[in-house]
Amino acid sequence: MGLTELKKIERWNVVIAAILVLAAAVFGSSPFALGVAVGSILVVVNFYGIRLLVQASLRRQGGKRAALQLLLIAKMGVLFVLVVLALRFLPISPAGLAVGLSVFLLSIAAWSIRSAIGNNEAHDGRA
Secondary structure, X not given: OOHHHHHHHHHHHHHHHHHHHHHHHHHOOHHHHHHHHHHHHXXXXXXXXXHHHHHHHHOXXXXXXXXXXXXXXXXXXXXXXXXXXXXXXXOOOHXXXXXXXXXXXXXXXXXXXXXXXXXXXXXXXHO
8 A cells, every 4th residue: 555545545545534423413413513523633633644645754864764653642532632632521422422433444445345356347447
């Protein structure tokens, strides 16, 4: 998986997050919808950070690359802290937050399925 694929997954993150937040706002309670929104925002921003750090890491060598890779670990720590703070101080539903945080799993699954279908169609066209 390269940077092009990461950008595509990042776009899927935004699209799926928007759909889930809209659905939660229409069909869910306020705490649930807010939880979905907060979780989605955290995941979208987190994945954006992952892509930027991986992109920068691939352009560097040696110690600078290692430092950028350590930043990936620190970024995950920040995400964990933000999740705990959101649960502690915001009037959100933990289930809604979990749904919002699952956006990246859904986007990776959607991209994988789309990619597999695209590869099968490309192979069928060559045969």
